[in-house]
Amino acid sequence: MIRNDISAASPGVSEPCPPRRRLPAVTRVTQILDAALHVFSDKGFASARLDDIAAATGLSKGGVYTHFASKEEIFGALLKRLVQPVPAAPEPLADDEPVTVDLLVSRVVEPMYQSFGDASVLQAVRLLLADGSRAPQAFGQWHQTMFEPHIADVACLLQRGVQQGTLRNSAITREPRLILSPGIHAMLDCVVRGAAAPDAMSAWERLHVAMLRELLTP
Template identity: 40%
Template structure:
């Protein structure tokens, strides 16, 4: 389990009164820690309440079921990455690629995201509507934004010509990073490629594809 995921338990007697929104986020932090440790199926509402420093009744005042906690957790974490301001076109492809890789590292490198994706891989059949919504509201808009960015950078398209491959299929620009993330979810640390090797290979591939248009 990622060390950053752990949420310390708090004795009920020392529990502070917090606004409902703050308490809900605290519960979701606790739920993520419990789900990561035990898996969704083995986790109990009692476990989440204990980790959050609440009574079971206090937990049910915020969430009616474990499924509801899980869906709220997915909604909190699986949000569309916000792309920053790209470098000026005059700086060339290398600046664009380095910027895009930095954006991907920041978005995909969050321990909370990795923990939730690991849960989602194992529990996708339990929440098919949530998975479909994630694709339509997070994945597709992000791919569209990346595709538009790459199309602007490539520019100069001849009238009637097909758009460049990366503009048509922007998921190709992200595939090495997504592959590396998937490997992090299923393989032990000692079997993973070094991050710098993955980034360098991704960088070279993107520069090659951009050069080919």
């Protein structure tokens, strides 16, 4: 008599899959953006599909839609995460603290050059140059929520320094974007040539600081 062992696996019957672990939304968003950066960098914004991003993340397309409504929204979130003017918001100044060139260097220039050592920042700039015009809404949102407030903060610092007599009124104090121009030039050089050698980037920064001292010292 043949014994019927119900504990043995029957041919053609697979073991039940363990339930998928539910990750926090913040973790999922980070995974999606990490995958999207590689997909956009590899395929370009126009050719990339949500299916590609979902596959690279290990999610279904519906799983991506849980966190982002469109490819454009993902692109905008990438810009916000990667292309930040400064690594972190500096502490507010005391009411009586003078705005000097040294203070501008420590709060504006040095953080800018420090960010250039992050490969993901250069990847984001490449995305902007290659595909920014294909996602004007995403770029406009980043510009409005990230770049313009930073420039407004720099403008306030410059005007405060002029009023205090610690900065000379010049083209830079009248057009605050100019304070970033040498750094942007250095960043574009990195994008074109690849990551710059630390010595070369230090040379860029020294020239940037020297220019500010010549134009802003009373």
